[in-house]
Amino acid sequence: MLIAxxxxxxxxxxxxxxxxxxxxxAGEVVSIVGSSGAGKTTLLSILGTLELPDxxxxxxxxxxxSSLNSKKLAAFRxxxxxxxxxxxxxxxxxxxxxxxxxxxxxxxxxxxxxxSRAEELLTELGLGERLLHKPSMLSGGEQQRxxxxxxxxxxxxxxxxxxxxGNLDSATAHKLHDLFFDLRNKYGYTFVIVTHNTELAARAxxxxxxxxxxxx
Numbered sequence: 208m209l210i211a212x213x214x215x216x217x218x219x220x221x222x223x224x225x226x227x228x229x230x231x232x233a234g235e236v237v238s239i240v241g242s243s244g245a246g247k248t249t250l251l252s253i254l255g256t257l258e259l260p261d262x263x264x265x266x267x268x269x270x271x272x273s274s275l276n277s278k279k280l281a282a283f284r285x286x287x288x289x290x291x292x293x294x295x296x297x298x299x300x301x302x303x304x305x306x307x308x309x310x311x312x313x314x315x316x317x318x319x320x321x322x323s324r325a326e327e328l329l330t331e332l333g334l335g336e337r338l339l340h341k342p343s344m345l346s347g348g349e350q351q352r353x354x355x356x357x358x359x360x361x362x363x364x365x366x367x368x369x370x371x372x373g374n375l376d377s378a379t380a381h382k383l384h385d386l387f388f389d390l391r392n393k394y395g396y397t398f399v400i401v402t403h404n405t406e407l408a409a410r411a412x413x414x415x416x417x418x419x420x421x422x423x
Contacts, residue, residue, distance in 0.1 A: 208233045208365060208397060209254065214263035216249055223249045225420040226263070231365070236391055236398045238408040241417035247401045248369055250417065254399060255367040256284050267365070285314045289358030293370035295350045297342040297357075303329060303349075304338040307356045314361055321360070328356040332386070348379035355386065359396075368400040372407065380404060 209231040216224040223246045231237055231254075239247045252258040254265060256272050264273045267287065275283060289310075297306045304325050311321035329338055332352045342350050351371065358366050368387070372380035384407045390396050402408055416423040 208268060210266045211250075211254055212264050212266075214250070214253055214260045214265070216246075216253065216258070216261050223420050224253070224260070227417075227420070227422055228263075229415055229422065231397060231399055233364070233397055234391065234395050235413060236387065236400065236411045237413050237415060238411035239399065239401045239415045239417065240403070240408050241423075245417040246420040247417055251367055251369055251399065251401045255288055255290060256280055257290075282314075285310060286361055287364050289361070289363040289366040291351070291354050291358050291366065291368040291371045293373040295342070295347075295354045295374075297350055297353060299342050302339045302341055303334060303345065303353045303356075306342070306353055307360055310357060311360045316361075324360055325356065328359055329353070332356055346379075347375050348382065351375065351379075351383055352386070355383075355390075359390070363396075365397045365399065368398060368402075370401055370403065372402070372404055381406070384410060 211227065211229050214224050214227040227250060239250060241247050249258065253260050256265065264271055266272065272280060272283065304322065307325035307329060308321040311324060312318065326338060329335060332355060334349060334352055337345060337349060345353065372383050375383060387398055388410065391398060400407065408414055
């Protein structure tokens with residue numbers, strides 16, 4: 208599904224990624240692990256086209272993402288990728304329903320289509336009674352499920368998660384991990400997850416380990 212070839216990234220004098228190459232196959236749950244500063248989040252950001260590499264290419268299903276202009280890249284990302292972050296990144300002034308609807312509206316879906324899909328997802332994730340609650344009214348685990356629903360709203364082929372359980376207690380984190388695998392098993396979603404959580408890394412189909420910006 209996704210091929211990264213000889214990815215390099217440098218910030219100032221620090222080489223964060225050193226010719227990293229990897230592949231992601233459809234339906235996989237892949238964990239990216241390594242110590243702090245190893246380059247995990249930078250790699251995830253480049254695979255997800257949130258950052259551009261200094262050198263190397265990223266291809267998804269035959270499309271060279273490195274060759275797309277910013278407008279086409281944003282449209283491709285919106286249609287094909289979903290993102291879950293450690294600190295949820297929900298907009299505080301909007302309800303759970305509105306937060307989930309947003310990527311669909313940006314992608315050109317009608318308000319009624321977006322609302323229907325968002326309600327369906329939130330209900331499936333156990334938040335049917337929380338549709339009109341703002342993030343400040345939700346627990347950490349509930350906020351992260353809203354973020355997962357938002358990531359799924361456009362039925363992406365690939366979901367990137369950066370330390371998704373890093374801000375959750377162990378019981379809530381375990382439930383979130385179960386959710387990822389349930390979604391993969393039920394719908395065939397592909398997940399690439401940066402994590403320090405040893406339980407989640409061990410459950411993944413495959414692990415990519417980074418040491419000082421290179422794959423171990």
